[in-house]
Amino acid sequence: MNLLGGRARTKYLHPLTYRELGDHFDLEQFIARGGLPSIYFSDDPPADLEAYAGSYLQQEIVAEGATRNIAAFSRLLKVAAFCNATIVNFTNVATDAQVPRTTVYEYFEILKDTLVLYELPGWRETKKRKPLASSKYYFFDIGVAAAVQGRRYRRGTPEFGEAVETYVMHELKSYADYVSGEPLAFWKAKSGFEVDFILGDHTAIEVKRRENVSSNDLKSLVALAEERKLKRYLCVSLEARRRQVGAVTILPVKEFLNNLWDGE
Template identity: 40%
Template sequence: MKRKSIFLFGPRGSGKTTLIRHTLPDAVVIDLLESQTFRYYLKNPSLLAEQTKAPLVVIDEVQKLPELLDEVHRLIELEGLTFLLTGSSARKLKRGGANLLAGRAWWASLFPLTSTEIPQFDLLNYLNRGGLPAVYPSKDYGEELRAYVGLYLREEIQNEALTRNVVAFNDFLELMALSNGEEINFQSIAGDCGVSPNTIKNYIEILEDTLIAFQLKGFTRTKRRKAIARSKLYYFDIGVTNTLARRGDILEGSELFGKAFEHFIVLETRACISYARKDVSMRYWRSTSKFEVDLILNDQWAIEIKSARQISDKHLKGLRALKEEGVIRNFAVVSCDPQERKTRDGIFIFPWKVYLEKLWQGVFI
C-alpha cells in the first residue's frame, strides 16, 4: 500500500524538526525557514519536481510558502511522491485559499512532551515548566520560556502581520493566560483589553490558527439542568501559560497547583486522543445552577479533575448532578488521592498516575 502524505502541525518549538531528523534520516528535507531555500522555491515552485526520486520529501514550515502546495498536489498525482508537510501555523493555509490537497494528505498534530515521553516524570516539575522539549530539561527553564514568548510575539504576530495592534494583543495574551481554563466572555475581555468584542473573536482565531490555544466547548445535552454553551480557552502548554500570567513558582497544595493540575490532565487527554487518531470529542459541562464537570468524552466518560489529596462527597456534586441526567455512561474523578476506589453510586476515583496509565492504554477513548 502506498504511503499517505501528511500535514503535521504543531506549535513552534514542539519538536517537529528534531523528530524528523531522528526518525526520517533518509528523507529530503526542504526547510523554508532557511532564507536561501525560501527564495529558491519562491522564484520557481516547479523546482520541487527535482525531488521525484526521493522516497519521502519533507517541507518544513510549509505555511511560509503556500504556493508550493499546488506543485505538491501535482507531484502526488502524477509522480506518486509522498510528502510530509509540517507547519506551526495553519492561518495562511486556511484563510488564504491555499491548496489543501483535497484529501490526498492526512492531518496530524504534534504537541509538547507528554508524561509518557519523559523518563522519570515529575508532576511538579511539569506544572512549573510545561512540556516544550527545549524547556523541560533546562536548568534555566524560566529564561527559556520568556525567550519563547518573546519569539512567538515577534515572529508569529509581528512578522506575519496577523494583527496591527501588537500592544493590545499582548495584553490579550496575558489576560487569557490569567483566565486559562475559564469560560470566554467576549464582552468582558474586550472591555479589559480596550478593543471590540469582534476584535477579541479575531484574536482567539489567531491563537487557534497558530496552535497556541484551543477551545473546549460546552456540553449542552442536559435537560433537567440548563447548560451553559460558552467555550473555555486553554493554552497549548502549561509553562507558556505560567510565563504569560507571571505566576512564579507553583507550589504543591496551592490554588495555582490546582489550576495547573487541571490544565495538565486536559492537555494529556487531548494529546492522547489525537495521537491515537480517535474520533472523541472533548467538552465540559456547567449548568446555570453552577454544577460543573471538567471533561466530557463523547457520551462515555464524565471526568472531574481535582488536585485534592483526599476525595470526598463535596468533590462529587457536579458528577452526581450530571449523573441524574442519564446522558453519560461512566463517571470518574482524577486527583492526587493515592487510593483508587469506586463509590457506592458507581463513581471511579483515580489517582492521576492510574488515570494516565489507563488513558494511554485506551480505556477512556
C-alpha cells in the same frame, strides 16, 4: 490543481505527553515548566519560559502575518492567559486589554489558529439540568500560560488546581489527536454544576488537586450521573489509591494517565 484529493491530512504536534516522558515524568515538574521539550529538560526553565513567552511567541504570531499591532496583541495575550481554563467574558477581556470587543474575537481566533489556545465547547446532551452552550479556553502549555501570567504554579496555591486541570486537558487533547479522534467537551448546567471534561460519548472527568476528595467535590459528577448519558464518571485527583464512591471512580493522576494511554 490540487492533486492530493482525499489524501491530505492534518496532524497536530503537542508538547511532551506522559507516555512520551516515561520515567522522566514528574507532575510538579511538568506543572512548573510545561511540556515543551527544550524547557522541560532545561537547566534554567524560568529564563527559557520567559524568553519564549515574552518575545518568541509574539514574534511568531507577527511573522505569520496574523497581526501587526504587537502592543495590543501583547496586552490581549496576557489577559487571555488569565482566562485560562475558564468561560471567557469577551466584554470584560476587551475592557482589561483596552481593545474593542471585535478585536478580542479576532485575536482569540488568531490564538486558536496558531494553536496557542484550544477551545473546549460546552456539552449539551443533558435533559434534566439545562446546559450552558459557552466554551472554555485553555493554553496549549501550562508552563507558557504561567510565564505569560508572570507567575509560577506551586502545590498549595489556589492556582495549582487550574494548573492540574490544564495539564489533564493537555493529555486528553493529545490522546484525542494522536489516538482516538474523539471529541472533547465540558459540561456546565445553569444550576451551577460543572464537570471539567467529557471524553467522546462515554466518560466524564472531574479534576481535583486534593489529596483527600470529599463527597462535596463529587456533587457535579453525581448530578451528571443521574442523567444516565455516559458510561464512566471519574474524579482524577492527588489521592494515593483508587476508590469507588457510588457511580464515581476516584483515580490517582498516574493511574488515570496509564489507563488513558492504554486505551482503557
